[in-house]
Amino acid sequence: MVQPNPPVLEVSGLSMHFTSGRGKKKTTLKAVDQVSFSIGHAETFGLVGESGCGKTTCGRTIIRLYNPTAGKIMVKGRDLSGKLNKEERRFLTDNVAMIFQDPIESLNPRMTIEEIVGEGLTVKGKMNRAEVRRRVYETLDKVGLTQEHATRYPHEFSGGQRQRVGIARALINQPSLIIADEPVSALDVSIQAQVINLLNDLKRDLGLSILFIAHDLSVVKYFSDKIGVMYFGKMVELAEGEELYKNPMHPYTRSLLSAVPRPNPLTERFRVRVNYDPEAEHDYTSEQPRMAQLSPGHFVWCSPSEQQRYESMMRQ
Amino acid sequence: MREQETILSVENLRVSFRAYGGTVRAVRGVSFDLKRGETVAIVGESGSGKSVCTKAIMGILPHNAAIDEGSIRYDGMDLTKIDEKEFHKIRGRRIGLIFQDPLSALNPIMKIGNQITEVLRKQKHISKAEAKKQAIELMEAVGIRDAARRFGQYPFQFSGGMRQRIVIAIALASSPEILICDEPTTALDVTIQAKILDLINSIKKERNLSIIFITHDLGIVAKMADRINVMYAGKIVESGTAEEVFLEPAHPYTWALLSSIPDMESKERLLAIPGTPPNMVVPIQGDAFAPRNPYALKIDYEMEPPCFKLTETHSASTWLLHPSAPKMEMPQVLRERIERMKKERSAYGTT
Numbered sequence: 293m294v295q296p297n298p299p300v301l302e303v304s305g306l307s308m309h310f311t312s313g314r315g316k317k318k319t320t321l322k323a324v325d326q327v328s329f330s331i332g333h334a335e336t337f338g339l340v341g342e343s344g345c346g347k348t349t350c351g352r353t354i355i356r357l358y359n360p361t362a363g364k365i366m367v368k369g370r371d372l373s374g375k376l377n378k379e380e381r382r383f384l385t386d387n388v389a390m391i392f393q394d395p396i397e398s399l400n401p402r403m404t405i406e407e408i409v410g411e412g413l414t415v416k417g418k419m420n421r422a423e424v425r426r427r428v429y430e431t432l433d434k435v436g437l438t439q440e441h442a443t444r445y446p447h448e449f450s451g452g453q454r455q456r457v458g459i460a461r462a463l464i465n466q467p468s469l470i471i472a473d474e475p476v477s478a479l480d481v482s483i484q485a486q487v488i489n490l491l492n493d494l495k496r497d498l499g500l501s502i503l504f505i506a507h508d509l510s511v512v513k514y515f516s517d518k519i520g521v522m523y524f525g526k527m528v529e530l531a532e533g534e535e536l537y538k539n540p541m542h543p544y545t546r547s548l549l550s551a552v553p554r555p556n557p558l559t560e561r562f563r564v565r566v567n568y569d570p571e572a573e574h575d576y577t578s579e580q581p582r583m584a585q586l587s588p589g590h591f592v593w594c595s596p597s598e599q600q601r602y603e604s605m606m607r608q
Numbered sequence: 609m610r611e612q613e614t615i616l617s618v619e620n621l622r623v624s625f626r627a628y629g630g631t632v633r634a635v636r637g638v639s640f641d642l643k644r645g646e647t648v649a650i651v652g653e654s655g656s657g658k659s660v661c662t663k664a665i666m667g668i669l670p671h672n673a674a675i676d677e678g679s680i681r682y683d684g685m686d687l688t689k690i691d692e693k694e695f696h697k698i699r700g701r702r703i704g705l706i707f708q709d710p711l712s713a714l715n716p717i718m719k720i721g722n723q724i725t726e727v728l729r730k731q732k733h734i735s736k737a738e739a740k741k742q743a744i745e746l747m748e749a750v751g752i753r754d755a756a757r758r759f760g761q762y763p764f765q766f767s768g769g770m771r772q773r774i775v776i777a778i779a780l781a782s783s784p785e786i787l788i789c790d791e792p793t794t795a796l797d798v799t800i801q802a803k804i805l806d807l808i809n810s811i812k813k814e815r816n817l818s819i820i821f822i823t824h825d826l827g828i829v830a831k832m833a834d835r836i837n838v839m840y841a842g843k844i845v846e847s848g849t850a851e852e853v854f855l856e857p858a859h860p861y862t863w864a865l866l867s868s869i870p871d872m873e874s875k876e877r878l879l880a881i882p883g884t885p886p887n888m889v890v891p892i893q894g895d896a897f898a899p900r901n902p903y904a905l906k907i908d909y910e911m912e913p914p915c916f917k918l919t920e921t922h923s924a925s926t927w928l929l930h931p932s933a934p935k936m937e938m939p940q941v942l943r944e945r946i947e948r949m950k951k952e953r954s955a956y957g958t959t
Contacts, residue, residue: 342798342799343797450884452884480653480885481824481865481868481869482653482864482881482885483881483884484868484869485868485869485879485880488870488878488880489878492877507797507798510871511870513870513872514875515870547799551798551801552798553802553825553828553830553831554871555827555829556854556871556953557850557851558949558953559949559952559953560827560831561831568799
């Protein structure tokens with residue numbers, strides 16, 4: 293089934309379980325469990341949650357650094373789950389690229405910037421060196437670096453510039469989707485804004501879709517069209533950014549929002565924090581929770597009775 | 609605000625490092641006071657010298673560092689002059705320190721309980737049983753449930769937030785007067801961070817502690833600080849009460865800092881600070897922020913700005929405040945944001 297205008301990325305029921313031990317000691321860690329969402333053209337989807345909630349695993353599973361346990365990954369309407377053949381993998385890497393958190397660790401110190409950025413083209417072997425070089429220069433220009441930078445090595449750059457190199461490397465194949473895994477959290481405050489602005493410009497100019505993974509809620513809110521909140525491998529709430537901040541429904545989302553310190557001394561000292569205790573909050577012994585739509589575009593992981601409660605809360 | 613007694617006073621502190629390639633002037637003339645029962649926040653980017661300041665106060669500067677000038681007055685002593693033996697009576701006992709990374713601050717092969725009682729026994733000369741009793745009380749005070757059982761566990765058996773609580777318990781074991789928190793929550797998740805910050809605040813109230821809080825997160829500053837010192841390139845560029853710095857910022861760097869982070873409402877393009885912080889090996893001429901400052905005047909590149917006093921508590925080092933300087937307004941985005949802050953307060957007043 294091919295839709296006329298399929299979303300750039302559609303994930304449904306994605307699960308990534310890690311197992312360890314054997315026999316009786318075998319344990320399963322549900323790092324990502326039944327996560328579904330979709331990203332449209334030129335849309336930014338923010339994924340937030342605490343460390344260990346599975347947001348990074350989610351991103352890495354989509355680009356197939358892991359083989360998902362279950363679920364479907366559709367890129368531009370094409371099913372890319374299960375075992376990939378060479379052609380499918382090529383399609384995936386052509387369309388999806390990744391930016392990593394740590395701009396120092398993720399760049400090979402023994403390669404020049406030209407080699408790092410151009411590697412994505414070189415491995416395909418379809419272009420000669422002059423062409424690759426031309427594309428590298430073009431891409432460097434897009435991210436605010438110059439031709440002179442191409443012959444240098446990563447250690448000669450500052451943190452913000454290194455992250456620009458990382459972005460250039462992701463852009464060289466002209467992907468439709470970029471998975472940005474905490475792209476600014478390792479950077480200084482004054483540099484963060486530069487990188488966020490750059491990503492925003494690229495999104496506008498190139499029509500990029502971005503899966504933005506971060507733990508800083510104010511950055512995610514600023515940057516994303518839609519936001520998904522993850523908690524222990526599950527997507528507990530999904531809504532448009534504005535809606536999520538105005539009407540957080542799931543108790544975990546509320547707790548998360550209340551914990552973010554806001555730069556306003558007039559109110560910050562008096563703000564009350566909401567605690568989230570999943571065991572006290574939910575009773576899933578009789579009813580099974582599932583993803584339910586409360587209002588158009590606003591989904592919450594809840595049981596039917598909770599859904600009624602949330603809906604009545606929403607109407608107020 | 610009632611007049612409180614000043615217990616620590618840093619004056620014109622200058623610290624430099626001898627490094628490969630030259631002398632790094634990390635702290636270039638920092639002065640501030642710490643009053644009893646108040647939290648002073650030092651805000652700045654990495655490399656602005658904020659951690660070096662606290663290391664100088666604690667007397668734990670690395671060997672290649674030297675205090676070139678200035679004094680740190682505490683209880684009639686100058687901490688820059690006293691020797692190591694005397695420092696032993698102060699460090700950890702009267703001035704406590706909480707580090708950024710709780711895992712590397714704890715001994716991995718020593719039980720948690722022993723790490724706390726070690727401090728208690730060394731400093732208070734009490735019996736083992738008594739020390740254990742006090743240690744468990746301390747662990748309960750910092751919010752560790754089931755303290756008696758966890759007393760015998762090792763650091764790896766604790767989560768990040770719990771480890772930071774233990775570090776706080778150890779810091780509190782000797783009942784210090786001053787607590788220095790060097791980015792205590794950067795390694796933690798927001799929900800855990802909120803709990804630790806609340807804990808620090810409640811302990812502060814309980815014990816009338818004075819806190820020096822180092823961070824780069826303005827949200828945390830707003831939550832914790834009574835007074836704020838904004839540092840850039842080894843100097844305090846603006847200092848004032850939390851309200852003054854957030855609502856009437858005067859230094860262009862503070863403007864830039866406040867408007868470069870998105871808040872929950874912002875949609876407009878962020879005002880990024882162009883360029884990168886200066887290289888501290890090269891001697892800085894004039895105002896260190898000038899090359900990145902869209903409001904820079906010609907004099908900013910030539911002469912270091914003096915400190916202008918705006919109110920009794922609020923001061924800033926920028927030529928913009930000079931009577932003959934052209935009138936500059938803060939960026940529109942920031943003014944709107946401050947308006948929002950005030951509105952938010954009135955919303956809180958009614959509910």
